[in-house]
Amino acid sequence: MSDLKNDLLIRVLKGLETERTPVWMMRQAGRYLPEYMVLREKYGFFERCQTPALAAEITLQPVDIIGVDAAILFSDILVVPQAMGLEVQLIESKGPILPAPVKTEADLNRVRVPNVDETLGYVFDAIKLIKQQLNGRVPLIGFAGAPWTLLCYMVQGKGSKTFDEAKIFCYTQPVLAHKLLQMITDTTIAYLKGQVKAGADVVQIFDSWGGLLSPDDFENISLKYIRQIVHALKDEVPVIIFAKGAWHSLQSMAATGAHGLGIDWCITPQLARQFARKDITLQGNFDPAKLLSPIPVIKKEVRDMLKAFGRGRHIANLGHGILPNVPVDHARAFVETVKEFG
Amino acid sequence: MSDLKNDLLIRVLKGLETERTPVWMMRQAGRYLPEYMVLREKYGFFERCQTPALAAEITLQPVDIIGVDAAILFSDILVVPQAMGLEVQLIESKGPILPAPVKTEADLNRVRVPNVDETLGYVFDAIKLIKQQLNGRVPLIGFAGAPWTLLCYMVQGKGSKTFDEAKIFCYTQPVLAHKLLQMITDTTIAYLKGQVKAGADVVQIFDSWGGLLSPDDFENISLKYIRQIVHALKDEVPVIIFAKGAWHSLQSMAATGAHGLGIDWCITPQLARQFARKDITLQGNFDPAKLLSPIPVIKKEVRDMLKAFGRGRHIANLGHGILPNVPVDHARAFVETVKEFG
Numbered sequence: 001m002s003d004l005k006n007d008l009l010i011r012v013l014k015g016l017e018t019e020r021t022p023v024w025m026m027r028q029a030g031r032y033l034p035e036y037m038v039l040r041e042k043y044g045f046f047e048r049c050q051t052p053a054l055a056a057e058i059t060l061q062p063v064d065i066i067g068v069d070a071a072i073l074f075s076d077i078l079v080v081p082q083a084m085g086l087e088v089q090l091i092e093s094k095g096p097i098l099p100a101p102v103k104t105e106a107d108l109n110r111v112r113v114p115n116v117d118e119t120l121g122y123v124f125d126a127i128k129l130i131k132q133q134l135n136g137r138v139p140l141i142g143f144a145g146a147p148w149t150l151l152c153y154m155v156q157g158k159g160s161k162t163f164d165e166a167k168i169f170c171y172t173q174p175v176l177a178h179k180l181l182q183m184i185t186d187t188t189i190a191y192l193k194g195q196v197k198a199g200a201d202v203v204q205i206f207d208s209w210g211g212l213l214s215p216d217d218f219e220n221i222s223l224k225y226i227r228q229i230v231h232a233l234k235d236e237v238p239v240i241i242f243a244k245g246a247w248h249s250l251q252s253m254a255a256t257g258a259h260g261l262g263i264d265w266c267i268t269p270q271l272a273r274q275f276a277r278k279d280i281t282l283q284g285n286f287d288p289a290k291l292l293s294p295i296p297v298i299k300k301e302v303r304d305m306l307k308a309f310g311r312g313r314h315i316a317n318l319g320h321g322i323l324p325n326v327p328v329d330h331a332r333a334f335v336e337t338v339k340e341f342g
Numbered sequence: 343m344s345d346l347k348n349d350l351l352i353r354v355l356k357g358l359e360t361e362r363t364p365v366w367m368m369r370q371a372g373r374y375l376p377e378y379m380v381l382r383e384k385y386g387f388f389e390r391c392q393t394p395a396l397a398a399e400i401t402l403q404p405v406d407i408i409g410v411d412a413a414i415l416f417s418d419i420l421v422v423p424q425a426m427g428l429e430v431q432l433i434e435s436k437g438p439i440l441p442a443p444v445k446t447e448a449d450l451n452r453v454r455v456p457n458v459d460e461t462l463g464y465v466f467d468a469i470k471l472i473k474q475q476l477n478g479r480v481p482l483i484g485f486a487g488a489p490w491t492l493l494c495y496m497v498q499g500k501g502s503k504t505f506d507e508a509k510i511f512c513y514t515q516p517v518l519a520h521k522l523l524q525m526i527t528d529t530t531i532a533y534l535k536g537q538v539k540a541g542a543d544v545v546q547i548f549d550s551w552g553g554l555l556s557p558d559d560f561e562n563i564s565l566k567y568i569r570q571i572v573h574a575l576k577d578e579v580p581v582i583i584f585a586k587g588a589w590h591s592l593q594s595m596a597a598t599g600a601h602g603l604g605i606d607w608c609i610t611p612q613l614a615r616q617f618a619r620k621d622i623t624l625q626g627n628f629d630p631a632k633l634l635s636p637i638p639v640i641k642k643e644v645r646d647m648l649k650a651f652g653r654g655r656h657i658a659n660l661g662h663g664i665l666p667n668v669p670v671d672h673a674r675a676f677v678e679t680v681k682e683f684g
Contacts, residue, residue, distance in 0.1 A: 161503050164665055167631035171639070214607040214629055245587075248609060265556040267590060287556055289509035297513070323506055 006138045009070045010201060012315055013238035013259040013281050021306060021314050022069040023338040024141070025331065026242075027321030028062035029074045032331060035061050045090040049075050055126035056133055063138055065328065066335050070139050070202070071130065073195070075123060077145030077206055081154050083119035084111050084187055088153075101157030103169070108176055111154075113183050116190045123191075127198035142200030144192050144229075146207030146243065147184040148222035154180065163209055170221055177221070185225040189232045196236050203233055204240040204262070211245015218249050223256075230256040240283060244320065250275035264319035269308040283315040286334065291318075291326045295333045302337040348480045351412045352543060354657055355580035355601040355623050363648060363656050364411040365680040366483070367673065368584075369663030370404035371416045374673060377403050387432040391417050397468035398475055405480055407670065408677050412481050412544070413472065415537070417465055419487030419548055423496050425461035426453050426529055430495075443499030445511070450518055453496075455525050458532045465533075469540035484542030486534050486571075488549030488585065489526040490564035496522065505551055512563055519563070527567040531574040538578050545575055546582040546604070553587015560591050565598070572598040582625060586662065592617035606661035611650040625657040628676065633660070633668045637675045644679040 004010065008022035030036060036058060039048060048054045058074040078096055082088045089097040102108055117124070130140055153159075155166040170177040192203050210222050222243065230239050234257045241253050242262030253261055254276045261280055263272045265287040272282055286305055291298060306316065316338040322331060346352065350364035372378060378400060381390060390396045400416040420438055424430045431439040444450055459466070472482055495501075497508040512519040534545050552564050564585065572581050576599045583595050584604030595603055596618045603622055605614045607629040614624055632643055648658065658680040664673060 162631075162662075164631050167629070168634045171632055171635045211608060215610055217629075245608070247589075248613070266553060266587070268557055271590070287509070287559075289504075289506050290513055292510040293513045320504075 003136045004139055004201070005136050006069055009139050009141075009315065010238060012313065013202065013240070015279065015281070015313065018312070020342050021309075021311070021316050021338055023316040023335050024068040024070040024072065025062070025066075025318050025322050025334070026072075028066065028068055028072065028331075029058045030322060031324035032322055032326045032328060033061055033065060034328070035065065040092070045076070045092065049079060050122045052122060052126040052129045055123075056129040059126075059130050059140075060133055063134070066332050067339070068138070068335055070141050071134060072141040072204070073123070073127060073130065073143060073200070075126075075143070077143070077150060077208075078153060079120060079123065080144060080184065080187055080191060081150055083114045083116065083191075084183065085114070086111065086154060095159040096153060098153055098157045102154050102180060105176055108180060111180065111183060113186045116187065116194050120191055120194065124194050124198035127195055127200055131199035139201035140199060141202045141204055141240075142192060142195035143204045143206060144188045146205050146210065146222060146229075146241075147181045147188065147225040148213070149207050149209045150184050150188075151177065151180055152209045154184075163212055166209075167212070170217075181221065181225050185228050188229055192229065192233055193236070196233065200237065202238045202240065204242060205229060207241070207243035207246065210243030210249075211247075213246070215248045218243070218246050219252065222246075223249060223252060226253075227256045230258045234258065242283070247272065247275065251277060254280045260315060262317065266319070269305070269310075269314075273309075278313075281313045281315060282309065283317050285319040286317070288318045288320050288323050288326075291322065291330045291334060293330075295330060298330060298333050299337045302334055303341060306338065306341050345478045346481055346543070347478050348411055351481050351483075351657065352580060354655065355544065355582070357621065357623070357655065360654070362684050363651075363653070363658050363680055365658040365677050366410040366412040366414065367404070367408075367660050367664050367676065368414075370408065370410055370414065370673075371400045372664060373666035374664055374668045374670060375403055375407060376670070377407065382434070387418070387434065391421060392464045394464060394468040394471045397465075398471040401468075401472050401482075402475055405476070408674050409681070410480070410677055412483050413476060414483040414546070415465070415469060415472065415485060415542070417468075417485070419485070419492060419550075420495060421462060421465065422486060422526065422529055422533060423492055425456045425458065425533075426525065427456070428453065428496060437501040438495060440495055440499045444496050444522060447518055450522060453522065453525060455528045458529065458536050462533055462536065466536050466540035469537055469542055473541035481543035482541060483544045483546055483582075484534060484537035485546045485548060486530045488547050488552065488564060488571075488583075489523045489530065489567040490555070491549050491551045492526050492530075493519065493522055494551045496526075505554055508551075509554070512559075523563065523567050527570050530571055534571065534575055535578070538575065542579065544580045544582065546584060547571060549583065549585035549588065552585030552591075553589075555588075557590045560585075560588050561594065564588075565591060565594055568595070569598045572600045576600065584625070589614065589617065593619060596622045602657060604659070608661070611647070611652075611656075615651075620655075623655045623657060624651065625659050627661040628659070630660045630662050630665050630668075633664065633672045633676060635672075637672060640672060640675050641679045644676055645683060648680065648683050
């Protein structure tokens with residue numbers, strides 16, 4: 001922390017005073033950047049993830065081009081199922097495919113808790129290189145998918161609006177489901193500890209599909225495992241949980257000891273603060289589709305958002321990943337409006 | 343109302359005493375029923391909707407086979423965009439396609455507020471036939487899509503997880519968007535009034551994509567128009583609003599004067615009641631994927647749900663449509679558990 005020139009993100013997560021609200025954007029290293037598209041056309045998805053020089057170049061692009069207050073590792077949550085022994089195909093613009101998903105006990109026997117240095121060492125190498133190249137300009141956020149969200153893909157085998165097959169797996173084969181969730185949890189703890197050892201300053205847990213579960217199921221199928229991850233990491237680095245749509249459990253998520261909670265745009269900052277209580281940092285919650293609005297509208301709406309959150313304990317971000325068709329100057333307007341707000 | 347042998351649904355929507363909680367299921371006339379699959383293999387989707395004898399047969403199937411306390415018209419929300427002049431293709435198992443969606447002012451000029459008797463008279467004919475065949479056994483629910491949800495399809499041109507193009511249309515071309523929303527609203531009011539005139543005892547407004555909007559946008563883009571529909575209908579028949587995921591606006595939806603509010607499984611009945619206040623009937627909220635659980639588990643979870651809602655002002659239902667792979671005896675177990683609960 002001491003060798004970071006911009007440590008706004010770290011300080012706000014620790015509840016310390018900051019001169020202004022820090023800002024970054026989910027998927028900020030992504031398809032809206034022409035510089036990213038050049039690399040995307042030349043290299044396959046896993047080639048970009050697994051080649052530290054490419055992952056580093058992509059991770060740094062938004063820091064240089066957009067001026068965000070944090071870098072986030074360029075990778076994908078599905079590298080974990082891959083390391084656990086499942087084949088993962090990432091076909092551009094089509095979403096992930098896992099050709100041999102987990103449906104039965106026999107399938108589960110194909111899955112292992114791997115040695116992360118052997119299977120995910122390329123991520124740690126990328127982090128070391130990114131930290132060198134960042135040279136303390138901004139902190140680096142590492143990340144992993146939440147166990148429930150990874151189970152969704154490992155069971156359903158592909159993207160889905162509702163992940164019914166994953167839910168049915170949990171409801172009809174609970175013993176297998178909890179065994180798999182624990183294996184993912186154990187892998188994720190080792191993976192995130194490896195990221196921190198390599199240099200990640202903060203970690204974020206993405207529970208993209210947490211909002212598909214009822215409040216009770218969210219506790220039993222998702223938060224129970226996220227809690228283990230938070231407990232294992234929170235004394236090493238600040239931890240952010242982003243369980244999209246799981247507004248009903250903000251209070252229990254805050255009680256894990258996490259330092260930050262991501263929220264989407266479908267809850268007002270005021271209500272999120274009321275649910276999460278006061279001693280935690282909130283991150284969000286601009287509707288990504290609004291970045292297509294004209295720049296003056298973006299600026300006004302960003303200021304409205306900042307006013308609604310109030311000063312302190314807030315990280316400005318989108319409520320979900322930036323869309324590929326956002327003009328670069330719109331993304332920059334988002335970031336600059338936060339910086340100017342003071 | 344007086345000639346209904348089972349008027350539980352009507353009474354609970356009017357806040358009157360009932361012997362027990364009424365029960366029906368969204369998409370109860372659907373693919374999980376072998377009797378429906380026979381007709382689905384013989385006739386195209388719009389043929390089934392547009393042939394009153396087929397629509398009536400399908401509408402009555404779950405009343406006969408599952409024993410629900412209400413019939414719901416077999417149709418689709420996209421018959422309205424079709425009547426408004428847009429081509430709609432419903433390819434089985436692939437979802438809807440609108441090959442020429444609305445993107446510009448010129449596109450909007452292709453859209454009209456139609457004479458509903460001319461364009462949707464087949465629905466009114468189906469309702470008359472259904473009412474004859476029901477012969478007062480249970481009430482008939484008519485329905486329409488909410489204007490925002492219909493705009494989603496009319497602009498995006500197909501299903502989507504996030505309907506970004508529809509949102510961007512609203513954010514970047516608000517004048518056109520509101521013009522289209524008002525045209526859909528005017529058509530829907532005439533359409534639902536026609537359904538009531540033909541015999542519908544209750545109407546439900548489906549805002550399947552209301553939950554994609556921020557609370558402010560939900561008010562401006564969706565609820566503003568739903569409110570007009572409720573106001574036009576509520577003195578004729580009980581009105582239910584089901585805005586999936588729009589938990590944050592339960593109080594404003596209740597304030598429209600609607601008689602019932604549908605909720606999904608991602609909010610507890612207790613919190614929904616707190617948000618919606620006391621003088622409105624809540625409908626829901628069983629997770630459809632849980633109907634794949636073993637029958638004893640279904641029975642237990644249904645009883646837990648009924649206890650959580652408490653007696654009175656509750657219609658037992660799923661939190662979304664029944665899944666095609668639910669065994670018929672599981673659907674029947676859902677209905678019977680409600681009936682036995684007393």
